[in-house]
Amino acid sequence: MARVTVLMGSGSDLEIVKPCLQVLEQLEIDFEVFISSAHRTPQRTDKLIASALQAGAQVFICAAGMAAHLAGTVAARTCKPVIGLPIAGSTLNGLDALFSTAQMPAGFPVATVALNGARNAAWLAAQILALQDSAVEKRIQAARQEMAMSIENASQKLEAQFN
Numbered sequence: 001m002a003r004v005t006v007l008m009g010s011g012s013d014l015e016i017v018k019p020c021l022q023v024l025e026q027l028e029i030d031f032e033v034f035i036s037s038a039h040r041t042p043q044r045t046d047k048l049i050a051s052a053l054q055a056g057a058q059v060f061i062c063a064a065g066m067a068a069h070l071a072g073t074v075a076a077r078t079c080k081p082v083i084g085l086p087i088a089g090s091t092l093n094g095l096d097a098l099f100s101t102a103q104m105p106a107g108f109p110v111a112t113v114a115l116n117g118a119r120n121a122a123w124l125a126a127q128i129l130a131l132q133d134s135a136v137e138k139r140i141q142a143a144r145q146e147m148a149m150s151i152e153n154a155s156q157k158l159e160a161q162f163n
Contacts, residue, residue: 002032004125005052007045007074009037009064013087016116017063020085023122027139029129032057038064038073045070049077059083059125062110063118066090068100071110081128084110085121 004024008017017033024031032052036045052060060078062071063085071084084101088094094115102112113120123140130137 001056002030002052003056003058003129004029004031004061004122005048005057005059006031006033006061007048007063007070008033008035009062009068009070009087011035012089013063013065016087017085017118020061020063020118020122023119024125026143027122027126027136029122029126029136036070038069039067042073045073046077049074053078053080059128061085061121061125062101063087063121064101065094065097066100068097071101071112072104072108075104075108075110081125082110083121083124084112085118086112086115088115 006017006020008014021031021033034048036048038045058080060074060080060082062074062082064070065087068084068086071082075082086094086097086101088097090096098112098115101110104110111124113124126136126140130140
């Protein structure tokens with residue numbers, strides 16, 4: 001069962017989304033990933049959402065640029081948490097995607113991460129899953145310890161060189 005469903009509005013979003021998939025893999029969280037556009041393939045998007053829900057998806061991550069209606073489309077069709085990943089790349093440098101993702105009507109929230117914030121989309125999905133899964137929580141804690149050790153090691157090298 002894929003616990004996280006990742007939807008991208010376009011194949012060109014994959015390079016931005018890859019770090020999200022890598023974090024999910026690192027944390028051993030099952031996921032599935034699809035390309036579907038809220039505007040160009042609305043029927044496909046509806047079918048993917050329904051299929052994911054039937055299969056037990058617990059969190060959706062939706063990556064889209066420009067008008068970025070994908071996350072809102074998903075939020076309108078499920079009560080599961082939806083994380084919007086706005087993609088920069090338009091003539092507005094992604095502000096259009098950020099605003100489209102963050103400015104949802106009452107009752108249809110989308111948790112929104114930073115422009116191109118793929119890693120944090122995965123981390124947030126993991127934290128949501130950790131509410132009910134202590135194994136995921138432990139893997140998050142272990143990864144955070146590794147991050148802290150990385151900073152400590154880098155600082156020790158710097159200190160040894162300059163102090």
